[in-house]
Amino acid sequence: MIDPWSSAIIDYKKLRKQFGIKPFADLLADINNPLPLMSRGVVFGQRDYGRIVKAMREGNEFAVVTGMMPSGKMHIGHKMVVDQLIWYQEKGAEIYIPIADMESYAARGVDFETSRKLAITEYITNYIALGLDFADKNFHIYLQSENKVVQDLAYKLSKKVNLSELKAIYGFSNSTNLAHVYVPLIQVADILHPQLEEFGGPKPIVVPVGPDQDPHIRLTRDIAERFKSAYNFIPPSATYHRFITGLTGDKMSSSKPKTAIFLSDSPEVAVKKIKTAKTGGKETLEEQKESGGNPEECVVYEMLLYHLTPDDEKLKEAYNDCVEGKIMCGECKQNTADMVGKFFENLSFKREKAKDIAKNILNQD
Amino acid sequence: MIDPWSSAIIDYKKLRKQFGIKPFADLLADINNPLPLMSRGVVFGQRDYGRIVKAMREGNEFAVVTGMMPSGKMHIGHKMVVDQLIWYQEKGAEIYIPIADMESYAARGVDFETSRKLAITEYITNYIALGLDFADKNFHIYLQSENKVVQDLAYKLSKKVNLSELKAIYGFSNSTNLAHVYVPLIQVADILHPQLEEFGGPKPIVVPVGPDQDPHIRLTRDIAERFKSAYNFIPPSATYHRFITGLTGDKMSSSKPKTAIFLSDSPEVAVKKIKTAKTGGKETLEEQKESGGNPEECVVYEMLLYHLTPDDEKLKEAYNDCVEGKIMCGECKQNTADMVGKFFENLSFKREKAKDIAKNILNQD
16 A cells, blocks of 8 residues: 555665565565564665564564663654564564763763763653663663673774774864764664673664665674674674655654654644645645645654554545545544544653653662 | 983883973972882873863862783783872872773774673772772773763764874774774763863863873874864873883883783792893993993883882982992892892782782672
8 A cells, every 4th residue: 555665765776686675565474463663664765674574473582772862852753663663573682772971972072970861851751651671681772871791892893894884974174173073983883782691692683774774774784794703793684664754744853843743742732733644635625626635745744654554444534534635634634633633642742751750770789 | 320212122202202202300390299100200200280280289079091002911001000090099089990802802803791890800809909099989890882971972073083183193094893893982081071061171181101002092082182172171181101121121011921021920939030020230240340230121120210229319329329330230130039039928918808809800890
């Protein structure tokens, strides 16, 4: 019902041909109860994900690593990663969440204390409210700046990476500051450190990312190979997901508030925002009744597909009603707005409860 | 009696004109009981040393930082730094000795465990045997790889240094590995961290180095200025010492065993070695009796000047006897060999006692 490989959304062919990302759909049949995000093609690509499928099927140890960059507010698009984490947690995965305060300092000049506060009040609070279990024995969260194991590993790995590579991958120049040049190695160590002996040794690891992060995944996999004899690393797997479209039709971004519904928005504000969203409607009602709307280009439909309508049959119905001209944008928006209102009422209730728990998360150990 | 600014030994004029290093002699009169190494011009240059002189005179807090690079064996030339440390310790200085295991890994591929062992069995053992007081309350020694305060500071400081600067100072190219590019910032943090609030806040710091280390001193001073508003750093002072000449007349170096008397040499070996040293003698005995020897170009005389003859009158006598042709190289070498024998007998006795103490130094906190 959706063409996940639509070149309108992502230049999939380039990703596959030039960089070797494989379709996620190839492995879908082997996955027990895949997430709607997976079966619907939002998670569209993968590298070496067969290793993760096998680990899940055979009940073997595996880990998921996904960073939390404490900058700005979380928007509804960020929920996608949390949904995947919750799903992996149910599959028995070890979860590792590095809070990228060292990166935030290097790239944006945010000091560690500010990052820490933002991570707690915004990110951790929302992750808890959305349902991630921080008390699980296989759950790990840490600030990069406080994790000496990760920092040590980063330094050791940095011995086999040179400036040319980093310049090519990240576009650094001679005027780039050294913290910025160095911090990718911290991220490489974030991804690889769960394979150290003290964390149970080599194991499959998956990193769910947007396709823009693939150069970083490739560097990490290369470095894993370079240190194979020292650490016996298994090169990490990755999945690639589409970005959520912003309310204006551009990419949703926290730094452009008009594009985003924030997780901290009140139900009223969220409802108001979804009503401003760009739809796939036609110029006139007549035309739309005649030839139907275009859900592939509709931010409202995307909201249903990504977040609000987990039931495939119901989603199909909404899709068909639209393309057949049975429902117009006004009514559809109102239905969606009702769902958004309920979702945000529930979330804001859970956020209140989550706040107190969040305060203590980074003080454990 | 020695011209410390002799261009034959060090291109002092260049150091002064091009880089702004000042003569150490300018401040000598203000120093109480200067080391022979100072009054004899082995310590020949300085930057901002007036600050240290003032702190010593007024009994104010100040610190000395000097790294220990655990690579190869210690030779007699390394004793010079230990002598300075002992002198500063008597002056009430805080002593900070970083063991440069991160540098050794980046530059020479030596792993941390090997560095640690070498630091204990070779460097710390000799430092103790030579008389440095590791039990003093103002004495600090640490492995770079284990010092999170230093590592954190290095990362923070690395935000205001770019690749161009590092390439210019250290000759890095795009094929230099990232660990190598990054580790100078660890050294910068080694030097500046005693000024952090948790170590008593801003204070004068002196780093005794060879003139080849001056680019690093200048970078450190620049970075101190760049972070003045954040940390209130006082730019560190430095002193510059001449290198000891090797037995062959070249620079003494642990990696060229024929040039070096090692501190771990037995008295017999040390005596044998000094007898092979290049002297400032003439072609024939007749000529030397006629016109005298040349102590400025004599490795044996340098050994007296640096290490074996603390009494200025006695040194002057040896000098005069040589230039006046009163003593020939054979007799002088035998006298020196006797002193070397005694020095190494004493040192080897103290090294035996020091070994057990050294074992526990890095396990403290």
